[in-house]
Amino acid sequence: MFVPELIQRKRDNGHLSHEEIAYLLAGYTDGSIPDYQMSALLMAFFFRDMDDAELTSWAGEMLRSGEVLDFSDIPAPKADKHSTGGVGDKISLILAPLVASTGVAVPMISGRGLGHTGGTLDKLESIPGFSTQQTLPRFRELVATLGCGLIGQTGSICPADKKLYALRDVTSTVECIPLIASSIMSKKLAEGINALVLDVKVGDGAFMKTPERARLLATTMIAIGKAAGVRVTALLTQMDEPLGAAIGNSLEVIESVEVLRGGGPADIRELTLLLSAEMLLSVGRTGSIEEARELLVKNLDSGAAYEKWCQLVTAHGGDVAAIHDLSRMPQAAHVTQITAARSGTVVGLACERIGRAAVVLGAGRAKAEDSVDPAVGFYWRAPIGAELREGDVIAELHWNDEARRDACIPMLRTAISYGEKAVKPPLLIDRLDEAALTPAPIPASRFQQVRRG
Amino acid sequence: MFVPELIQRKRDNGHLSHEEIAYLLAGYTDGSIPDYQMSALLMAFFFRDMDDAELTSWAGEMLRSGEVLDFSDIPAPKADKHSTGGVGDKISLILAPLVASTGVAVPMISGRGLGHTGGTLDKLESIPGFSTQQTLPRFRELVATLGCGLIGQTGSICPADKKLYALRDVTSTVECIPLIASSIMSKKLAEGINALVLDVKVGDGAFMKTPERARLLATTMIAIGKAAGVRVTALLTQMDEPLGAAIGNSLEVIESVEVLRGGGPADIRELTLLLSAEMLLSVGRTGSIEEARELLVKNLDSGAAYEKWCQLVTAHGGDVAAIHDLSRMPQAAHVTQITAARSGTVVGLACERIGRAAVVLGAGRAKAEDSVDPAVGFYWRAPIGAELREGDVIAELHWNDEARRDACIPMLRTAISYGEKAVKPPLLIDRLDEAALTPAPIPASRFQQVRRG
Numbered sequence: 001m002f003v004p005e006l007i008q009r010k011r012d013n014g015h016l017s018h019e020e021i022a023y024l025l026a027g028y029t030d031g032s033i034p035d036y037q038m039s040a041l042l043m044a045f046f047f048r049d050m051d052d053a054e055l056t057s058w059a060g061e062m063l064r065s066g067e068v069l070d071f072s073d074i075p076a077p078k079a080d081k082h083s084t085g086g087v088g089d090k091i092s093l094i095l096a097p098l099v100a101s102t103g104v105a106v107p108m109i110s111g112r113g114l115g116h117t118g119g120t121l122d123k124l125e126s127i128p129g130f131s132t133q134q135t136l137p138r139f140r141e142l143v144a145t146l147g148c149g150l151i152g153q154t155g156s157i158c159p160a161d162k163k164l165y166a167l168r169d170v171t172s173t174v175e176c177i178p179l180i181a182s183s184i185m186s187k188k189l190a191e192g193i194n195a196l197v198l199d200v201k202v203g204d205g206a207f208m209k210t211p212e213r214a215r216l217l218a219t220t221m222i223a224i225g226k227a228a229g230v231r232v233t234a235l236l237t238q239m240d241e242p243l244g245a246a247i248g249n250s251l252e253v254i255e256s257v258e259v260l261r262g263g264g265p266a267d268i269r270e271l272t273l274l275l276s277a278e279m280l281l282s283v284g285r286t287g288s289i290e291e292a293r294e295l296l297v298k299n300l301d302s303g304a305a306y307e308k309w310c311q312l313v314t315a316h317g318g319d320v321a322a323i324h325d326l327s328r329m330p331q332a333a334h335v336t337q338i339t340a341a342r343s344g345t346v347v348g349l350a351c352e353r354i355g356r357a358a359v360v361l362g363a364g365r366a367k368a369e370d371s372v373d374p375a376v377g378f379y380w381r382a383p384i385g386a387e388l389r390e391g392d393v394i395a396e397l398h399w400n401d402e403a404r405r406d407a408c409i410p411m412l413r414t415a416i417s418y419g420e421k422a423v424k425p426p427l428l429i430d431r432l433d434e435a436a437l438t439p440a441p442i443p444a445s446r447f448q449q450v451r452r453g
Numbered sequence: 454m455f456v457p458e459l460i461q462r463k464r465d466n467g468h469l470s471h472e473e474i475a476y477l478l479a480g481y482t483d484g485s486i487p488d489y490q491m492s493a494l495l496m497a498f499f500f501r502d503m504d505d506a507e508l509t510s511w512a513g514e515m516l517r518s519g520e521v522l523d524f525s526d527i528p529a530p531k532a533d534k535h536s537t538g539g540v541g542d543k544i545s546l547i548l549a550p551l552v553a554s555t556g557v558a559v560p561m562i563s564g565r566g567l568g569h570t571g572g573t574l575d576k577l578e579s580i581p582g583f584s585t586q587q588t589l590p591r592f593r594e595l596v597a598t599l600g601c602g603l604i605g606q607t608g609s610i611c612p613a614d615k616k617l618y619a620l621r622d623v624t625s626t627v628e629c630i631p632l633i634a635s636s637i638m639s640k641k642l643a644e645g646i647n648a649l650v651l652d653v654k655v656g657d658g659a660f661m662k663t664p665e666r667a668r669l670l671a672t673t674m675i676a677i678g679k680a681a682g683v684r685v686t687a688l689l690t691q692m693d694e695p696l697g698a699a700i701g702n703s704l705e706v707i708e709s710v711e712v713l714r715g716g717g718p719a720d721i722r723e724l725t726l727l728l729s730a731e732m733l734l735s736v737g738r739t740g741s742i743e744e745a746r747e748l749l750v751k752n753l754d755s756g757a758a759y760e761k762w763c764q765l766v767t768a769h770g771g772d773v774a775a776i777h778d779l780s781r782m783p784q785a786a787h788v789t790q791i792t793a794a795r796s797g798t799v800v801g802l803a804c805e806r807i808g809r810a811a812v813v814l815g816a817g818r819a820k821a822e823d824s825v826d827p828a829v830g831f832y833w834r835a836p837i838g839a840e841l842r843e844g845d846v847i848a849e850l851h852w853n854d855e856a857r858r859d860a861c862i863p864m865l866r867t868a869i870s871y872g873e874k875a876v877k878p879p880l881l882i883d884r885l886d887e888a889a890l891t892p893a894p895i896p897a898s899r900f901q902q903v904r905r906g
C-alpha cells in the first residue's frame with residue numbers, strides 16, 4: 001500500500017478499508033510510517049470525518065496495537081466509568097470503591113490531568129504512599145481480590161494511542177470526534193470490561209461546549225462499544241460549574257472521602273449514584289436502576305464503600321492513616337480567603353477559567369511533562385445561584401507560591417457573571433445507550449477477533 | 454508564536470498574518486518547525502485555501518528563504534516562460550534562444566521531469582556534454598554575454614520550496630492551487646526577471662484537467678506576480694494531445710532543432726511564437742504582438758535563433774556537432790513501429806497515459822531519484838483527427854530495454870479513443886493578465902523589500 005494514495009483518498013472524501021487502516025496504524029506504531037504522513041492523514045480526518053466502518057476499524061486497530069486484558073477468569077462482572085473531563089470531577093475516587101463494594105469489579109486505568117481538567121491519577125497520588133504504577137499482574141490481583149485496581153496507562157496498552165495522542169496535541173488535530181472517541185474507547189476496551197458508563201461533560205468547563213457535540217461524541221463511543229460487544233451507556237452531565245467545591249488534588253481526595261463517609265456535597269453524591277447505578281444495571285448486578293440506587297445508597301451510608309476505599313488505599317501502598325485523619329493529607333503552607341468585589345447573584349461561571357486557575361496555582365499541568373503540587377487548590381464558594389454580598393468569600397485558596405497565587409486570584413474573580421436571576425443548570429442533561437444509534441451495520445467481527453485472542 | 458495555535462486557526466478558517474507566515478516558513482526552512490506540523494498545516498491549506506494576503510505572504514517568504522538574483526546591471530530586459538507541464542512540451546528549448554536572439558535576456562532556471570511530464574533539464578542533458586549545473590556567477594555571465602542561461606535549481610534559491618515540495622509529495626498536499634502557485638512563482642521571481650509568461654496547460658495530459666482550475670491557477674500566479682512588481686501573462690493552452698510528435702529527451706531535442714531551423718511540427722512552432730511574442734510585448738521589446746511575431750518569425754527563418762541555440766549549447770559545455778548532425782544525438786538500440794489494431798478516426802487521446810508510457814520506457818522519472826535514459830522515447834503518429842486503418846503506425850518506439858518496451862506498448866495502444874468525427878481542440882484556450890484579477894488590495898511592499906535588498 002502507498003501511504004500518499006491513502007491520504008489522498010481520505011482527503012478527497014473516499015473510504016479507507018479495514019486492511020488499509022490496519023496497515024496505517026501498525027506502520028505508525030512500529031515507526032515505518034512517519035509522523036508527517038500521519039499528521040496529514042489526521043488533518044484529513046478532521047475535515048472528512050470517519051464513516052462507521054472506518055471508525056470501528058480505527059478504534060479496533062488502536063486496541064489491537066497493544067495488550068488487551070482478559071479478566072474472564074474472575075467471576076465478578078467487570079465494569080468501568082470514563083469521564084471526558086471536567087472541573088472538580090472527583091467521581092472516580094468515590095465510584096470505584098462504591099461499585100466494588102457491591103461485588104462488581106472495577107479495573108480502572110486512568111489518566112493524568114491535562115488542560116484545565118484534573119486527572120484521577122494525580123488525585124490518587126496526593127495520598128501519601130499511594131502508587132498508581134502497578135504491574136499488570138498486580139493489577140489483576142487487585143481486581144481479583146479487592147474487586148478494584150487503580151492504575152495509570154502502561155506502555156503495553158494501546159501504544160498507537162500514546163503516539164497518536166502526542167502527535168495530535170502538537171498538530172491541532174485533537175478536536176476530531178472519531179479520533180477522540182477512538183482514543184478513549186480503545187484504552188477502555190483494553191481493560192477487559194463487560195460494560196462501560198460514560199460521563200460526557202457539556203458546558204463551559206467541558207471539552208464539548210454544546211449538547212449536540214457531546215451527543216455526537218457519546219453516540220460515536222457507543223457505536224465503537226457495540227461493535228466490540230461491550231455495553232456502553234452515556235450520561236450527558238452539566239459542566240457549567242465545578243462539581244462540589246474542592247479543586248486541587250489533596251482537597252479533592254478530602255472531599256471524596258467525605259462523600260464516602262456518607263456526607264459531602266450533594267451534586268457529587270448524586271452524580272456518583274447516577275453513574276454507579278448505570279454500571280450495576282449494565283452488568284445485571286441489579287434488575288433496575290432503582291434497585292441499584294438503593295444498594296449504592298446503603299453501601300455509602302453503611303460505611304461499606306468507605307471500608308472498600310481504605311482497603312484500596314492500603315493495597316496501592318497508600319497511608320490509610322491519612323484517610324482516617326484527613327489533616328494528614330498534604331497541606332498547603334497558606335490559606336487565603338478570596339472575596340467578592342461586588343454584590344449580586346451568580347448567574348454564570350467561566351468554568352474553564354476556574355479550571356485553568358487551578359493549573360496556574362500548580363494543581364494541574366500546562367504541559368504533559370509538568371509536575372503538580374498535590375497540596376494546592378481551592379474551595380469554590382460561589383456556585384451558580386449564590387447571592388453574594390461584597391466581601392463574601394468566593395473561594396478559599398490553598399497556596400504555596402506567591403507568584404502563582406497572584407496569577408490565580410484575578411482569574412477566579414473574573415470567572416463570575418453577576419445578574420438578577422440565576423437558572424441552576426440540571427445535573428443530568430441526557431442519557432444515551434445503543435438505542436440512540438441509527439441502525440447501521442457495524443462489522444462486529446473485528447473486535448471479537450481481538451477479544452477472543 | 455505557538456505553532457499548534459497557528460495550525461488550529463487556519464484549520465478553523467481563520468487568517469494567518471504576514472508575521473506568522475514568515476515565522477512558519479523561516480522555522481520550517483531552518484528545521485525548528487518539524488515536518489509533522491508543516492504537513493498538518495499544508496493539509497489545512499488544502500481544505501481552507503489562502504486569502505490574497507496569505508498568498509502573497511507565503512509566496513514572498515518562500516522567495517525570501519533564499520537568494521534572489523539581481524540582473525539590474527544587465528541592460529537588456531529580462532523575461533522568462535514557465536509551463537505547468539505537459540507531454541511532448543519542448544517549447545523552452547526553442548523559445549529561450551529565439552527570444553534571446555531578439556535582445557531580450559532569458560535567465561531560465563528549469564526543473565526535471567516528474568510524473569507523466571518531461572523536464573527541460575533532462576532534455577538539455579541529453580545533448581552530449583551539456584551541463585545545466587552552472588554556478589550562479591557563470592549563469593550571470595551567460596545571461597550578460599549570450600542573453601540566456603539554462604540551469605537547474607540551486608540549493609541557494611528558494612530552499613523553503615525544496616523542502617516543502619518533497620513534503621507535499623509524500624503527504625498528498627500537492628493539489629492545492631495556492632501552494633502550487635507559490636512554488637512556481639517563488640522560483641521564477643528569484644530569477645530577477647521583469648516579466649513572466651505562463652503556459653498553463655489544460656486537459657488530460659495536464660495537471661489541471663479543466664479550464665476552470667487552470668484559470669484559477671493562472672490568476673493566482675498573476676496575483677503573486679503583481680504583488681512582486683513582475684508583469685505576468687498566462688496563456689491557457691490545450692494538453693489533450695502531445696505537443697509535436699517527439700516524446701523522450703533526445704527525440705525532443707531533435708524536434709526542437711528542426712523548429713529552430715525553420716521547420717518542425719506546426720503546433721510546436723505556433724505555441725513557441727505565441728508565448729515568445731507575449732514575452733517581447735511584456736518587456737516592451739516591441740509595441741504590439743503583431744510586431745513581436747514578425748520579428749520572431751524572421752529570427753526563426755533567418756537562422757538567427759538557431760545560431761543563438763548553437764552558441765548556448767557550446768557555452769553550456771555541449772557538443773554542437775551533435776546539433777549540426779542530429780544523428781550524433783543519443784540513439785536507442787532498437788526502433789519498433791507500433792501499429793493500430795483497428796481502423797477508425799482518433800477522436801480522443803488518454804494523453805496522461807501517453808506521458809506515463811514514456812516514463813515506463815525510461816524517458817522520465819517515477820521517483821525523483823530515478824535516472825532517465827536520454828535515448829529512449831517515441832514519435833506519436835496518431836494525433837486527434839487522424840484517420841487510421843488497421844496496421845497504420847501509431848507510434849515509432851525507440852527503446853533499449855525489452856521489458857520496458859513490452860510494458861509501454863499496451864499503454865500506447867489503449868490511449869486512443871476511436872470514433873466517427875473528431876473535434877480538433879484549439880491550441881490556445883484563453884489569455885489572462887492582470888486585468889483578469891478581481892480588484893483586491895495586495896500588499897506590494899513585501900516583495901519590494903525583497904527585490905530591493
